[in-house]
Amino acid sequence: MSVLNSLAQASSRLLAAMRQPGRGTSWLVGILLVVTLAMSAANLLLPADSPFYVSTYTITLMGKYLCFAMLAMAVDIVWGYCGILSLGHGAFFALGGYGMGMYLMRQIGDRGVYGNPDLPDFMVFLNWQELPWYWFGMDQFWFAIFMALLVPGTLAFVFGWLAFRSRVTGVYLSIMTQALTYALMLAFFRNEMGFGGNNGLTDFKDILGFDLQADATRVALLLVTTFLVVLTFLASRTIVQSRLGRVIVAVRDAEARTRFLGYRTEHYKVWLFVYSALIAAVAGMLYVPQVGIINPGEFSPLNSIEVVVWVAVGGRGTLYGAIVGALLVNYAKTRFTALMPDAWLFALGALFVIVTVYLPRGLAGLFGRATELMYRRPDTGKDKTTRDDGLSVAEVGA
Amino acid sequence: MSPINHFAGQARELMRRDTTWPFLVTRRRPVDVSKDIILYLEELNVSFDGFKALNNLNLYVNDGELRCLIGANGAGKTTLMDVITGKTACDSGSAWFGQNIDLLAHDEAEIAGLGIGRKFQKPTVFEAHTVFDNLELSLRGYRGVWRALTAKLSGPERDRIEEVLSVIGLEDARYQSAGALSHGQKQWLEIGMLLAAEPRLLLVDEPVAGMTAEETERTAELLISLAGKHTVIVVEHDMEFVRSIARTVTVLHQGAVLAEGTMDQVQNNRDVIEVYLGEDA
Numbered sequence: 001m002s003v004l005n006s007l008a009q010a011s012s013r014l015l016a017a018m019r020q021p022g023r024g025t026s027w028l029v030g031i032l033l034v035v036t037l038a039m040s041a042a043n044l045l046l047p048a049d050s051p052f053y054v055s056t057y058t059i060t061l062m063g064k065y066l067c068f069a070m071l072a073m074a075v076d077i078v079w080g081y082c083g084i085l086s087l088g089h090g091a092f093f094a095l096g097g098y099g100m101g102m103y104l105m106r107q108i109g110d111r112g113v114y115g116n117p118d119l120p121d122f123m124v125f126l127n128w129q130e131l132p133w134y135w136f137g138m139d140q141f142w143f144a145i146f147m148a149l150l151v152p153g154t155l156a157f158v159f160g161w162l163a164f165r166s167r168v169t170g171v172y173l174s175i176m177t178q179a180l181t182y183a184l185m186l187a188f189f190r191n192e193m194g195f196g197g198n199n200g201l202t203d204f205k206d207i208l209g210f211d212l213q214a215d216a217t218r219v220a221l222l223l224v225t226t227f228l229v230v231l232t233f234l235a236s237r238t239i240v241q242s243r244l245g246r247v248i249v250a251v252r253d254a255e256a257r258t259r260f261l262g263y264r265t266e267h268y269k270v271w272l273f274v275y276s277a278l279i280a281a282v283a284g285m286l287y288v289p290q291v292g293i294i295n296p297g298e299f300s301p302l303n304s305i306e307v308v309v310w311v312a313v314g315g316r317g318t319l320y321g322a323i324v325g326a327l328l329v330n331y332a333k334t335r336f337t338a339l340m341p342d343a344w345l346f347a348l349g350a351l352f353v354i355v356t357v358y359l360p361r362g363l364a365g366l367f368g369r370a371t372e373l374m375y376r377r378p379d380t381g382k383d384k385t386t387r388d389d390g391l392s393v394a395e396v397g398a
Numbered sequence: 399m400s401p402i403n404h405f406a407g408q409a410r411e412l413m414r415r416d417t418t419w420p421f422l423v424t425r426r427r428p429v430d431v432s433k434d435i436i437l438y439l440e441e442l443n444v445s446f447d448g449f450k451a452l453n454n455l456n457l458y459v460n461d462g463e464l465r466c467l468i469g470a471n472g473a474g475k476t477t478l479m480d481v482i483t484g485k486t487a488c489d490s491g492s493a494w495f496g497q498n499i500d501l502l503a504h505d506e507a508e509i510a511g512l513g514i515g516r517k518f519q520k521p522t523v524f525e526a527h528t529v530f531d532n533l534e535l536s537l538r539g540y541r542g543v544w545r546a547l548t549a550k551l552s553g554p555e556r557d558r559i560e561e562v563l564s565v566i567g568l569e570d571a572r573y574q575s576a577g578a579l580s581h582g583q584k585q586w587l588e589i590g591m592l593l594a595a596e597p598r599l600l601l602v603d604e605p606v607a608g609m610t611a612e613e614t615e616r617t618a619e620l621l622i623s624l625a626g627k628h629t630v631i632v633v634e635h636d637m638e639f640v641r642s643i644a645r646t647v648t649v650l651h652q653g654a655v656l657a658e659g660t661m662d663q664v665q666n667n668r669d670v671i672e673v674y675l676g677e678d679a
Contacts, residue, residue, distance in 0.1 A: 244546040257522040262510030
C-alpha cells in the first residue's frame with residue numbers, strides 16, 4: 001500500500017515537474033538521451049544472444065522515428081504556433097534528403113554496377129556522358145550539406161515571401177503548399193531532371209568514409225540524429241519562449257490586431273517558415289543515410305498530410321507533443337503494417353478523426369489536463385499563471 | 399503634355415530646394431503638429447463595387463482633441479478608420495498626419511509605428527497570452543523579427559506596463575489569460591494595449607458596446623483623461639455616452655460629413671434632424 005502511495009506521489013510530482021516551464025523539456029531531452037544511449041550500448045557491447053541485445057534494425061528504426069519527430073516538430077512550429085497549416089513540409093524534408101543522397105551517390109565512386117568513377121549508375125544507364133552542372137561539388141560533404149540547407153531554405157523563403165506578402169491564409173495556403181510538393185514530386189519523377197527518376201537515389205556505400213552497413217555507423221547515425229533532435233528542440237523552445245514566440249502566437253490568434261500594433265506579420269511568418277523548412281531539411285538529411293534510399297515518393301502529398309496527423313495526435317502548439325506524436329504514430333504504423341497492412345490507412349484516418357473530435361489538443365492536452373487534476377491545489381494564488389484552455393500547456397510545456 | 403515637358407517638370411521637381419527627395423526622408427519620424435492640427439483628410443473617396451463608402455469626405459482633427467464620430471450604419475465610419483490606418487486604399491483624396499506625414503504612402507504596420515493606434519469594434523486581444531504579455535507585446539519599440547528574438551523587458555518598460563495596468567484597472571488580472579477576461583475587461587485591455595504603444599492618435603471603435611452602465615462610466619472617464627496628451631477619435635452609437643464625453647461631434651452621412659459642432663449644435667442642426675430624427679418622428 002505504502003509503495004503504491006509513494007509511487008503515486010512520485011508520479012504526480014513528476015507530472016507536476018513537467019508542467020513547470022522548461023522542466024518538461026529537460027525530462028524529454030533526458031529520456032531521449034538515456035534511451036538512445038542505452039540502445040546504442042546494448043547494440044555495440046552486448047552479445048547478439050543476450051536478452052537485452054538491441055538489433056541494428058531497431059537502431060535504424062529508432063533513428064528513422066527520430067527524423068520523423070524532427071519533421072513533426074518543424075510542422076508544429078508553423079502550424080501549432082503560427083496557424084500556418086502546411087501540407088507540403090514533405091517537400092523540404094525530401095529536398096534535404098536529396099542533397100544528402102547526392103553526396104552519398106558520389107561517394108559510391110567506381111563501386112557501382114557500371115564501375116564509372118564519375119557518373120552514378122542511373123546516368124550511365126541513360127547514356128549521359130558527363131555529370132550535370134548541379135551535381136558538381138556534391139562529392140564534398142560540407143558542400144552537400146550547405147546545398148541541402150540552401151535549396152529548401154530558399155524555396156521556403158520565396159514561397160513564403162510571395163504567399164504571406166499577398167496575405168494568403170487558411171485553406172488556400174494549405175492547398176498551395178500541397179501543390180508545391182505535388183509539383184516537385186512530378187518533376188523529380190522525370191528522368192531528365194537528373195535525380196534518378198522514380199528509382200531515386202539508392203545503393204549507398206559509405207558516408208564520410210564509414211561503411212553504412214556497419215553497426216557502429218548505424219549507432220553513430222542514431223546518436224547524431226538524437227543530438228540534432230535535442231539541439232533543434234532546444235533552439236525551437238528558445239524561439240517560442242522569447243518575445244518572438246509570443247508575437248507568433250499573437251499572429252495565430254489575431255493577425256489583424258498584431259499588424260495594427262505595428263508588427264510586420266508577414267516578416268514573422270516568412271522567417272518562421274524558413275526556420276521550419278530548415279529543420280525539415282535537416283531531418284531529411286539524417287533520414288536518407290539511415291533508410292538507404294530517397295525517391296520522389298517522399299514528395300507525395302500523402303506524406304505531408306501524415307505529418308500533420310502526427311502533430312495533431314501529439315498535440316499541436318507543444319513542441320514535445322509533436323515529438324511524442326510522431327514517435328507513437330510511427331511505432332503504431334510499424335506494428336500495424338506488420339499485422340494488417342491494408343488496415344493501416346483506415347486506422348490512421350480513424351485516429352485523425354477521433355483526435356480532432358475528442359482531443360483537439362492531442363495527447364499533450366490530455367496530459368496537461370491530467371496533471372492539472374492531479375496537481376490542483378486549494379490556494380489559487382499561484383494557479384493564476386496557468387490557463388484553463390489547452391493553449392496554456394503550449395507555453396508551459398514548450 | 400509632351401514627353402519633354404513632362405520630363406522637364408519632373409526634373410524641376412527633383413531640383414526643388416525647399417523639400418527633400420522622398421526616398422531620403424526616413425520612414426519613421428515624429429509627427430509635426432506645429433499648426434495644431436493632427437489629421438487632415440481631404441476629398442477622400444472610397445467605393446466598393448460602385449457603393450460609395452466615402453464620398454468627398456473632408457475632416458480636420460485638432461491635436462489633443464477628443465472627437466466623436468456618429469452616423470448610421472453604412473455612413474462610412476469604419477471605412478474612414480480603415481483609410482487612416484492603411485487597411486483600405488482610397489480612390490482619390492489625401493490623408494495627412496500632421497504637417498509632414500502622408501498616410502496614404504504607408505502601410506498598416508508603418509502607420510502604427512508612426513503613432514496611430516486603433517481599437518477594433520469587436521474587442522480583439524491575444525487570448526492565449528496573459529494580460530501582462532498582451533501589454534508587453536504592445537509596448538512602443540522596434541518591431542523587427544531579430545529584435546523580438548532577443549528582447550528583454552527593461553525596468554522602465556516594466557514600469558510602463560504597471561502604469562497601464564493601473565490605468566485600465568486590471569492589476570489583479572495581470573497573470574490571467576486574456577481569453578478568460580469579461581467582455582468589458584477585454585475592451586479595456588485593448589485600450590490599454592493602445593496606451594502601451596504611446597500613440598499620438600487613438601482611433602476607438604465602439605468602446606462601450608456590451609458594457610454595463612458602470613463600466614461605460616469608467617470608460618468615459620478613461621477616454622476624457624486621455625485627451626490632451628493624446629488625440630482621441632471615438633466612433634460610438636450610444637448617444638448618452640457621446641453626450642457624456644464629447645466636446646466636438648462630427649456626424650457622418652453617406653460617406654460625407656453632414657454636420658460638426660457641440661452635441662447641442664449638432665442635435666439642433668436641421669440637416670441632422672432631417673436625416674436622423676426625421677426618420678424616427
